[in-house]
Every structure is written in C-alpha cells, then in structure tokens.
Amino acid sequence: MRQLTYLDKRILAKLAPELEGATGPAPGHDFKFVLVPVSHRVSESPEDFAARFTRLTDEELTYLVDLILHGDEDVRSLAEGDFDALVEVIEKRLPEKARELLAQE
Template identity: 30%
Template sequence: MARILSERDVTILKRSAPECLGLVCAGSGGPYRSILPPLANHYATDAEDFRKRLERLNDDDLRYLVGLILDGSESLGCVPPEHIEVFLTFVDDRLGRDAALAILQYYEREDGCAR
C-alpha cells in the first residue's frame, strides 16, 4: 500500500541514513513511500552496512516499523533478499522470534515494489 511518509517515518529514515537529503527515489523519480526499500537500495552499501544502519534505531522505532510492515503500510517488495535476512535476524534479536516470523510470513506473501 503506497503511503506518504509521516514525520516519524522521515525521522527514522534520516536516523538510519543521515546522508538522506531528499525523499525522492533516484530510480523512479517518485517520492519514497516506505523506509526500508530506500535504506536498502539507495543508502546501504551492502547487507552489513544495512545492519549497521538498523542498529541506529531504538526498539520503539523498530516496533513501529514492524507494525507498518504487518499492517501493509511498509513495503518489503524491493528490499533485496540478503537485506531481508539481516532485517529478520535483527528483529529476532531485538523484538523476538514471533515478530520475525510474522514479518517473514508477510514478506513471502508480498509482491510489488513501493519505494
């Protein structure tokens, strides 16, 4: 589901990618509609960098992201599989296995790309 990023979304994106100056996807020319796809595809240099960027988020931000994913607001469709693995491990470590499994189930059902 495409959405307009909220102030909180922008804060989370800029906390994890401080070099983010704009909110427009370089590939599509459209505005970002999610947090994790641009983080994975435009700012993180690889899966390890993606993990380091996730570490900048506090548990409240992470719970918020998980909630967005599970309600269909946050797209995972364009996040590379190796980054999804990192994200799932990160969620498992910080919020528990149930949250990670719920995201995995959602990811396996989701298709499409909403940056």
C-alpha cells in the same frame, strides 16, 4: 500513494543520514517507503543494511515491523539479502515481533 509521516522521515534520517534533506527521488516527491531507499540507495551490503538498524530504538523498530505486518512498508523490493538481514536484527531485539513477521510469510 503513501505519504511518509514525520516519524517515518525521522526514522529514515537515522537509517540513512546520507539522504539528509532529500525527501524523495525527485524534488517534491516523497519516498513511498522507508526501507527501500535505504536498501537501494545507501546501504552497501546486507550487513551494512542490518547495522543501520542499531541506530533505532526498540519502539522505532517495532513501528517499522508493524508497518510491514500491515502491508504499509515494502520488503519485497529490498535488495537481495536485506530482508534476511533485517529479520536477524528483529529476531535479536524483538523476538516476538520476528515470530509475527515470519508467520505472515
């Protein structure tokens, strides 16, 4: 099981400050991914999900895209519409990374 790194937890805190202090679904269990808890537990819509990514730096967003590209971040389990909303954000800010991501599908 993937353990969230310090950077993962920092990004999760930026995307979902509502989860502050929570490291997982139950005490002592870390989330396996950054995007899934934001998608399912916090964001209210694909638009809200996408808007949360404006809080990240380009470097942090690149890091998340690289995790997705390497299969270390789950996008298949996101709520309906959230992946498409994320791709739109990536296309605007990191077009080259968006092409890599879409080519992998």
